Amino acid sequence: MSSSPPSSPAIRRPARSAARKTAPVAKQREDEAAPEPAIDQVDASFLQTLIGYGARRVSLAAIASFLPRMAAYELRPVEFSVLSLIHHNPGITSRQLCGALGIQPPNLVGMLQQHEKKRGLIERRPHPHDGRAMGLHLTVAGRALVRKAERAASQNDAQVTARLSTAERRALLRLLEKIYL
Numbered sequence: 001m002s003s004s005p006p007s008s009p010a011i012r013r014p015a016r017s018a019a020r021k022t023a024p025v026a027k028q029r030e031d032e033a034a035p036e037p038a039i040d041q042v043d044a045s046f047l048q049t050l051i052g053y054g055a056r057r058v059s060l061a062a063i064a065s066f067l068p069r070m071a072a073y074e075l076r077p078v079e080f081s082v083l084s085l086i087h088h089n090p091g092i093t094s095r096q097l098c099g100a101l102g103i104q105p106p107n108l109v110g111m112l113q114q115h116e117k118k119r120g121l122i123e124r125r126p127h128p129h130d131g132r133a134m135g136l137h138l139t140v141a142g143r144a145l146v147r148k149a150e151r152a153a154s155q156n157d158a159q160v161t162a163r164l165s166t167a168e169r170r171a172l173l174r175l176l177e178k179i180y181l
Contacts, residue, residue: 051179062160069152073145074119078103079111080149083138086122087146091135093127112136121145 047053063077070080081101086092094112098105116122121142127133138146161169 073149
């Protein structure tokens, strides 16, 4: 009667382990043989149901053509907005500007200083009703620049919304205001 050497069960275990290791390899080969189909068209249908997604896409499209137009005037979008508000609201305060545009006062201070001292577009005058506040006004150069920049902004808007009718454009603006005002 021959007895198995004590190591013979250990010999069989690696054989089982080897069999286990080869099974996943075979499965990988099967997966590789049947790759996922290529996507010909991206399905963004869910994202297109989200207002934020649509608003962001519109913003990206509008900003892409707005930036080069404003570069001609050395203005970033927020600077254009600040100068336009000052133009249409002579005497507006820094606090009112921050509230209207949703920007933080520290972000506005440097911008106002640059446009006042370096570019000569803004001047500060005492506020007629609040002795502690200063009203912001455009200089002659500031008014001329804003008129040109606003024309360029209007042309940009017309280009971006060219596929909309006049009524659709008005409706879109009205609906957007219902969300952010």
